[in-house]
Amino acid sequence: MTSIMASVKRLKFYAIAVFFLWVKTYVLYKICFNIESTNVLQEFILMINPLSSSILILGLALFFREKHREVMLIGISFVASLVLYFNVLYFRFFSDFITWPVLFQTSNAQDIQGSMTELMGIADFLIFTDVIILLLLSVKGSIPLVVSKKSDKGFIFSLALLLFFANLALAQVERPQLLTRSFDRELLVKNIGMFNYHAYDLYLQSESKAQRVFADSSEIIEVKNYANAKYKRANPDFLGVAEGKNVIVLSLESLQSFVINNKVNGEEITPFLNDLIKESYYFDNFYHQTEQGKTSDSEFIVDNSMFGRDSGAVFFTHATNEYHALPEILGKNGIYTSVLHPNNKSFWNRDMMYQALGYDKFYDIDSFDVTEENSVGWGLKDVDFFEQSIDILKSQPEPYYSKLITLTNHFPFELEEEDRLIDEYDSNSRTLNRYFPTVRYMDRAIEVFFERLKEEGLYEQSIFILYGDHYGISANHNKAMAMYLNKSEITPYDTVQLQRVPLIIHVPGQTKHEVNHTVSGQIDLKPTIMHLLGLEPKQDIQFGTDVFSENRQSLAVLRDGSFITEDYVFTENTCYRKGSGLETDIAHCEPFLNKTMQDLDYSDKVLFGDLLRYYQEH
Numbered sequence: 001m002t003s004i005m006a007s008v009k010r011l012k013f014y015a016i017a018v019f020f021l022w023v024k025t026y027v028l029y030k031i032c033f034n035i036e037s038t039n040v041l042q043e044f045i046l047m048i049n050p051l052s053s054s055i056l057i058l059g060l061a062l063f064f065r066e067k068h069r070e071v072m073l074i075g076i077s078f079v080a081s082l083v084l085y086f087n088v089l090y091f092r093f094f095s096d097f098i099t100w101p102v103l104f105q106t107s108n109a110q111d112i113q114g115s116m117t118e119l120m121g122i123a124d125f126l127i128f129t130d131v132i133i134l135l136l137l138s139v140k141g142s143i144p145l146v147v148s149k150k151s152d153k154g155f156i157f158s159l160a161l162l163l164f165f166a167n168l169a170l171a172q173v174e175r176p177q178l179l180t181r182s183f184d185r186e187l188l189v190k191n192i193g194m195f196n197y198h199a200y201d202l203y204l205q206s207e208s209k210a211q212r213v214f215a216d217s218s219e220i221i222e223v224k225n226y227a228n229a230k231y232k233r234a235n236p237d238f239l240g241v242a243e244g245k246n247v248i249v250l251s252l253e254s255l256q257s258f259v260i261n262n263k264v265n266g267e268e269i270t271p272f273l274n275d276l277i278k279e280s281y282y283f284d285n286f287y288h289q290t291e292q293g294k295t296s297d298s299e300f301i302v303d304n305s306m307f308g309r310d311s312g313a314v315f316f317t318h319a320t321n322e323y324h325a326l327p328e329i330l331g332k333n334g335i336y337t338s339v340l341h342p343n344n345k346s347f348w349n350r351d352m353m354y355q356a357l358g359y360d361k362f363y364d365i366d367s368f369d370v371t372e373e374n375s376v377g378w379g380l381k382d383v384d385f386f387e388q389s390i391d392i393l394k395s396q397p398e399p400y401y402s403k404l405i406t407l408t409n410h411f412p413f414e415l416e417e418e419d420r421l422i423d424e425y426d427s428n429s430r431t432l433n434r435y436f437p438t439v440r441y442m443d444r445a446i447e448v449f450f451e452r453l454k455e456e457g458l459y460e461q462s463i464f465i466l467y468g469d470h471y472g473i474s475a476n477h478n479k480a481m482a483m484y485l486n487k488s489e490i491t492p493y494d495t496v497q498l499q500r501v502p503l504i505i506h507v508p509g510q511t512k513h514e515v516n517h518t519v520s521g522q523i524d525l526k527p528t529i530m531h532l533l534g535l536e537p538k539q540d541i542q543f544g545t546d547v548f549s550e551n552r553q554s555l556a557v558l559r560d561g562s563f564i565t566e567d568y569v570f571t572e573n574t575c576y577r578k579g580s581g582l583e584t585d586i587a588h589c590e591p592f593l594n595k596t597m598q599d600l601d602y603s604d605k606v607l608f609g610d611l612l613r614y615y616q617e618h
């Protein structure tokens with residue numbers, strides 16, 4: 001004990017820095033990341049988990065020459081604070097923690113800047129208070145310079161390791177299988193701490209790179225047999241209904257199902273879509289399956305009928321893989337394929353990835369006339385985007401498959417006064433309040449698009465697939481969301497149900513109102529679209545099934561391992577009964593657990609092993 005005290009005394013400046021970083025991390029857990037605990041042990045783990053990493057990270061300063069140590073210590077404190085701060089900003093947007101692949105998406109940085117300033121607050125500088133205090137202490141010289149004996153280093157690192165393993169052991173008691181089933185980043189941060197989580201994530205990422213090297217061609221056979229056995233034949237009523245026609249896909253930014261046929265301040269939010277649904281096939285149990293890759297994940301899932309990654313974005317990490325994607329297959333069948341999206345071509349690495357997916361053409365920002373006047377938030381306003389898209393569509397060889405990706409209904413949901421067709425909602429969440437008018441605006445933009453298509457004679461010869469790309473309102477706004485939905489709270493069950501996004505399949509000439517309740521997800525679109533075009537991908541490797549297939553299983557698997565069946569919702573290791581949303585015996589969900597895990601595992605295997613390079617068509 002006396003030797004510990006002697007070390008601490010000698011390393012006073014270092015000990016103060018450790019203390020600051022430790023306490024600050026814990027305070028941020030509570031204030032900025034809203035991490036809650038349900039028992040004393042959890043809270044204790046949360047409280048101690050930043051300590052070992054603080055000791056370790058700041059301890060690195062001791063390896064420098066004595067005269068540099070102080071400045072290194074302050075430097076490391078600053079970098080650690082930056083890491084925390086970036087996580088805070090990221091969390092405000094995504095309700096999630098940064099991962100390594102996300103960090104390297106530098107080409108997105110420019111576009112995200114606008115949202116960044118929106119996410120920053122004046123009080124944020126408080127996060128750097130300890131660095132400033134350390135600086136002042138150092139300038140004043142009131143604290144003796146760090147003087148460490150060789151044994152101090154050994155002592156510090158042993159202490160850090162000891163604390164880390166004690167933390168890990170407690171975490172294991174609290175959360176068995178924490179590191180083996182790391183679907184949930186919050187659980188990791190909660191149990192092993194922010195900095196250890198980043199280190200663990202780095203290990204995971206490098207491991208996934210290694211998987212490609214060690215994958216071999218025989219592995220594809222197992223996956224292929226699995227996928228082929230799951231294949232569901234097309235419903236004869238739908239097979240080939242789009243043959244010879246153009247397929248126009250609308251990827252609708254941040255559109256969630258809860259706004260459909262719903263009102264705010266007594267006004268309809270999506271009047272046009274509500275009408276369109278009356279003449280379309282509407283799927284009210286359709287889920288987005290994205291994670292951090294957001295729009296790009298949804299694109300990946302739709303085009304490949306495979307899952308995206310649980311962290312980062314496939315578009316960035318696996319753009320050099322071999323794929324057997326929808327655009328490539330359609331291209332081989334004489335269909336021209338394109339994407340229309342008025343953003344930089346490198347955003348989400350689209351320029352690279354679209355080549356890998358086999359698109360013929362990407363009409364990016366350079367194909368549009370984008371000015372100050374016709375832009376808001378993230379770029380070209382949806383109405384202008386759709387209007388300008390008409391000429392592009394007209395110029396394409398037919399039949400074509402074109403995906404149009406909207407932009408205006410994107411966080412932070414900015415809109416100009418002239419485009420505000422309904423009033424904002426009134427709650428404690430500015431984000432949710434503003435969401436409604438931008439959704440309403442997007443609805444109007446889609447209406448304009450349909451009007452123009454009809455005027456130009458493009459409507460009749462096409463079929464339309466409209467879907468929401470991912471959620472727009474994160475769990476950060478649960479309080480306001482509960483208020484809007486007239487609920488006392490948003491439970492984990494509700495959170496899963498809120499991941500529903502609209503799927504509308506519109507075939508001109510159809511006047512019947514058909515609501516299909518089958519549980520499905522974005523992963524099911526590739527086989528659906530292929531069947532509509534008269535192609536039967538029996539031998540394909542795909543993890544979804546045609547939403548129209550008569551004997552399909554009503555099921556959607558989310559990337560975090562949650563799943564939804566006809567009668568149950570499974571999330572956070574709990575089984576809920578649909579409808580009532582009440583917890584029920586886990587035995588009800590158990591029969592689906594293996595299958596859903598297998599879907600995710602096999603899909604990951606294909607992705608990480610780049611197994612489609614061994615794929616051969618029959």
Ligand code: GP9
Nearest residue numbers: 293294295296343347405
């Ligand atoms: C960017 C747009 C939005 O081009 O697709 O991307 P998101 O942030 O929603 O993933």
Ligand code: MN
Nearest residue numbers: 253254295469
């Ligand atoms: Mn999006």
